[in-house]
Amino acid sequence: MRPRKNNRHLPPCVYEKHGAFWYVKKGKWTRLGNDLHAALVEYARLSAAQGSGMPALIDRAWPEITRDLKPSTVKQYRYAADELKRVLVEFEPGQVTPRVVAEIRQHYAATPNMANRIISFLRNVMHYAVENQIIEANPCVGVRRLKEKRRDRYLTDAEYRAIRAAGSDNLRPIIDICYLTGQRINDILGIRLADITDEGIRFTQQKTGARLLIEMTDDLRAAINEAKALRRSVRGLTLFCTMRGGRRYSYATVRDMWHTACQRAGVDDAHLHDLRAKAITDAKNQGLDPQALSGHTTEAMTNRYIRARDTVRAKPPSIRQLSN
Template identity: 35%
Template sequence: MPRRRIDSSLAWMPARVYIQRDKYVYQPKSGGKITLCKISEGKLACIKRYEQVVESMDDRKLFKRVIDLFFASDAFKRLSVRTRKDYEVYRPVIVSAFGKMRPNAIQPHHVRLFMDKLAKSKGTVAKPANATANRHKALMQKICSWAYERGKIKINPCVGVVKLHEQSRSRYITDKEYEAIYDAAVPSCRVAMEISYLCMARISDVVNLKMNNILDEGIYIEQGKTGKKQIKLWSERLRKAVDDAKALPCKPGMFTMFLFNKPDGSRYAVRAIQAQYKKACVLAGVEGVTLHDLKSKAISDFEGTLQEKQDAAGHSNSAMTQKYDRKIKHVRSVK
């Protein structure tokens, strides 16, 4: 319910309508200002114009419509499966923050305010969730870039808004720690660890492996995030990991298409393996590590040049490979 006007003579004015100089101005919640008419035109003209403006401001005029169009576009469909899934998670947050605003009313300072608030709400005062805020901003910028190129907005409000600082992970899992976690893990987690480490693969790509991914040359893996296609050549250790995967318990007469399957033949969920891994870390007494750190360990342990590491990891650029390479370097001292 709108607040009462201090000046009772202005009680007739609709909500969010104000007098500015010689005009009646409407300030919608979506942002901006809309001039209704001059004061000299009278109350009826003001109310009539107000009703026309409110009626015209339906969802088709708001940023939510732009968001919906982007998610229905070919540009969105061309993104990798992993990226589309992530964007679907971020989408409600973007809609909640900007959906009811008029597209051209969104300014860079609104985006900055959104990022700052999101980082604080998803994290703590001491450790804000800057990475989360940056991921949401990346989606917002993607939407606005798409809309700007198609004339749906006049500016991209995300341009010039600097990302929040992210602290890069530097935790390296030593061989001794890996062995301790492996020994404490259940069979399904052991298989996931080995294939993830040996193939430098995300756990999401491991659980999606099917029997037809097993080739004479090695394991065919298409990365869900980047779409990179690779065949990981056989090694003695990798063959054993695949044999262990095939030996995972399955109900009698049950057929499965997945290499890495549950007893009922269905594939394991990523969260299930993450929970198994976390429990194994506790039992092994290893702290501060995540399942994704196995990929970093693999890239760090891989013997070769930076370019060779990049090719093996399937990264699109060397900068990303360098972030994953966490082993402390041994360099010659000055002679």
């Protein structure tokens, strides 16, 4: 991934002399260090400080790229930005070619979802560079996405009961409300007490912005009452909150509780997000409206979501006619 013809182990403007590495710019020699790794780290710091190089470009483009994005997408892009600043530490924007982009994609091919996020973020960075006349063309154009494997895990009723039974008092109502509403975990943790009425629970989905009302049922009311019965701070505004300070539960906290319950129950490869998949799939099998429950904008999107987890049932032919 280094475009130099000679000394390919060194980034641009870096030379090895008298047992040390030096950064040479406009006739000025700046000592980076004796060790190559330490020299590269110092080189990245100098490049960013001088406002040049890919790390600096990524930092400049960051506010523009993330301005209107959802928090979950910003989190993914933060990881992508850190990875690219590390991988492209010795590159100037004009040295990032389609071949370099393809090599980055291949480097992360073992995790195709993350590889696509990294290339997507890099495409936005280079688009910013084109708009600001830093480079002539976006090198990410024409580099195809990797095929992402769709998760097809379906949580059975027995597994659901086992995990719920093994869960803590704080986790059980979260599991039930995740399933009964079919919403994403971050939307569940964001339920405010003011969102709960006799009609049901009102949601504004964090990911899509969709607004929906999940109608109140006896099961949902029982789960809400169980959550309200937990010890909580009087200052808490959300249904699920910490005892101290009344802050909403973090995703990491609930994820750890879920993993502990799964281990105790002996259920492998179960994610918190599988509760949403189970809810939407079960709603369809029970003759309900899975698209309304999921908040998807199209029926096709809901059908693809269900098809990956649903089981096709087929009735076998009779063998009696063969014995006549």
